[in-house]
Amino acid sequence: MNQQPKRGDFAKEKGEIVLREHEYDGIQEYDQKLPNWWLFTFYGAIVWFVVLWVLYYQTNLFKDSHQLVKEQITAIQKAKSAELEKTLASLNDSKLVHEWATNAQVIAAGEATFLTYCTPCHGADLSATLTAGTMKVPLPGLPLNDHQWKFGGKPMRIFQLINEGSPPESTGHNGAKMQVWGQTLSPKQIAEVVSYIISKIPEDFKDIPAN
Ligand code: HEC
Known part of the structure; x- marks a missing residue:
């Protein structure tokens, strides 16, 4: 089988900037992979969201802001x-x-x-x-x-x-x-x-x- 080299690899070898094919209003996009450090923080944020959502909304470990405000108002009114x-x-x-x-x-x-x-x-x-x-x-x-x-x-x-x-x-x-x-x-x-x-x-x- 004839393995087509990917456009990006080919261009990278030559030190060229690769553009994606589509164009809108004369604007084109670079065809580049995002850096790994960026991808890790991105996926990490998604995982963290799920963890926090479960902890915050599905357990009683944290008081939500509504409760906190209510407690503060009660304390102020008492004082x-x-x-x-x-x-x-x-x-x-x-x-x-x-x-x-x-x-x-x-x-x-x-x-x-x-x-x-x-x-x-x-x-x-x-x-x-x-x-x-x-x-x-x-x-x-x-x-x-x-x-x-x-x-x-x-x-x-x-x-x-x-x-x-x-x-x-x-x-x-x-x-x-x-x-x-x-x-x-x-x-x-x-x-x-x-x-x-x-x-x-x-x-x-x-x-x-x-x-
Ligand atoms: C937005 C307008 C407004 C402001 C500001 C205001 N008042 Fe009044 N005040 C009134 C009105 C109207 C009445 C009559 C209330 C009624 O008949 O129910 C009144 C009635 C009173 C009365 C009763 C008078 C009487 O004949 O028994 C006192 C005392 C009084 N005000 C003191 C104050 C003080 C002290 C402040 C500032 C901390 C103040 N008011 C701020 C509108 C105001």
Whole structure:
């Protein structure tokens, strides 16, 4: 039998570059074997995929990312509620009015939080309006300086409202509700912001006795 030498072998001997016969848009391919090191990593990756797939999905050796995320969220929520419980246990109306809201550092921290998160809806002067030239534009929030407390004016009640957002039965103010700030702010930050509000309108809280 007449053994045809392979095109590649023949060309290699002559040091020529071998091209495959097909052509597309004037582009041709080299006809060359991939280097062994490349092929080994390629086959190795396929084997590794099968091994890992079996270990990861068919055994309980590894936790999947869904489980890991869930565990982390549970841990964070536990830490958060522990912190809230601690803060609530150490706080009361009297402390907020007579200790926190008289502390310049606490008020400054509360003001910073208020300016960052609350002014867009309640206004920098708590009036829930924005003064633009001669116009007063109403903002979405309730005024906090009108001496009316829709959800109760006790400091701890205000704390709760900010922490938990509008109660479910509230239809909101022009349809807008308060969000759950406990997701964003720590209990300490909420206590500071309540202290800031108290310091701006102390007359609303003058009936709270010092312990
Ligand atoms: C996106 C707009 C928005 C932002 C931001 C916002 N609020 Fe409100 N807030 C509202 C609305 C709307 C209400 C009225 C809720 C209702 O009637 O259910 C409200 C109600 C309140 C009340 C109750 C007022 C009352 O009369 O009892 C307090 C206190 C309050 N917000 C504090 C804050 C604080 C503190 C922040 C910042 C951490 C803040 N709000 C950020 C929209 C906002």
